[in-house]
């Protein structure tokens with residue numbers, strides 16, 4: 500089935516699956532180059548609203564395909580034997596039956612499934628990951644429907660799996676609407692989600708995007724600290740038809756390379772997202788007006804919202820790097836790079852451009868480069884010196 504058939508009307512899922520697929524494609528190859536076992540955990544497997552009979556539009560099938568591709572490429576190109584292990588969890592009985600139908604047909608990976616809630620399955624998952632042995636690396640995907648079922652305390656053992664990394668779907672759209680709920684029960688559930696009540700002070704008095712950013716940043720900061728991760732970033736997934744954030748995909752890792760791969764997936768996904776939103780918005784207009792439009796959806800698409808977000812977050816990232824330079828005067832390129840890329844919608848090319856601008860205006864020099872090196876590199880003790 501084509502992507503149109505699989506994802507029309509749920510383009511946010513297309514973007515989520517694109518990021519997952521693109522990330523895992525490179526992750527599995529890179530990690531599989533030095534680890535003998537890859538352990539993939541999907542805590543909220545579904546299938547959920549899937550249209551493909553082969554589950555091509557389900558995260559578990561997408562992930563398994565990428566892991567297999569990497570394993571086969573590593574075997575062919577490097578003679579490496581990498582073992583794949585997956586734990587797929589699903590609470591709903593009907594969805595679980597479909598998941599089981601899929602996994603029963605898999606014989607080239609070790610797969611464990613469980614028809615239960617995450618709250619009741621964390622020890623099983625931890626045990627499964629441990630059984631992968633000392634040369635295994637785990638990737639945990641947490642993709643819930645709302646903001647319950649993955650409370651910070653619940654997922655703490657998963658965040659602490661080391662070596663390992665996580666991708667969490669933070670349902671910004673849902674959360675935004677209820678953050679101010681006067682109901683004690685809702686406030687308590689947020690406290691459990693964030694792992695503390697500190698989020699309240701962080702979002703108080705803020706409006707719209709500022710408020711969403713503060714909530715996402717606070718959640719990511721807590722999860723990063725609890726899991727002992729060194730680095731994190733996030734991707735914004737927009738509503739297909741309206742100019743609002745649907746959810747943020749929060750990625751946490753202990754390795755800088757992971758950020759490079761995740762940001763690359765995010766950047767490619769943003770082009771896919773704008774194209775899918777153009778189609779979705781045209782469909783909505785045509786349905787409302789009852790007549791088709793003369794021009795192609797891509798030509799008619801108003802990308803002002805996306806552009807304004809892109810400007811907003813790249814300016815924010817630029818500000819972070821600039822403040823570090825002004826206060827410390829000497830900042831390693833690695834540090835500047837992670838500051839520039841720890842939020843959504845700012846990329847490696849942006850940092851390179853700011854560096855060129857600061858150099859041209861006489862504010863910046865670069866130290867530690869080889870005689871013929873033109874631009875700073877990560878991992879080579881290159882330093883940005885602010886004058």
Ligand SMILES: C[S@@+](CC[C@H](N)C(=O)[O-])C[C@H]1O[C@@H](n2cnc3c(N)ncnc32)[C@H](O)[C@@H]1O
Nearest residue numbers: 543544545547557558590591616617642643648
């Ligand atoms: C958003 S869907 C997952 C979609 C899937 N990851 C994908 O991208 O194809 C969330 C799934 O989690 C299941 N679920 C909801 N609460 C759960 C819980 N507490 N523990 C485990 N699964 C849960 C739902 O039945 C649903 O199938």
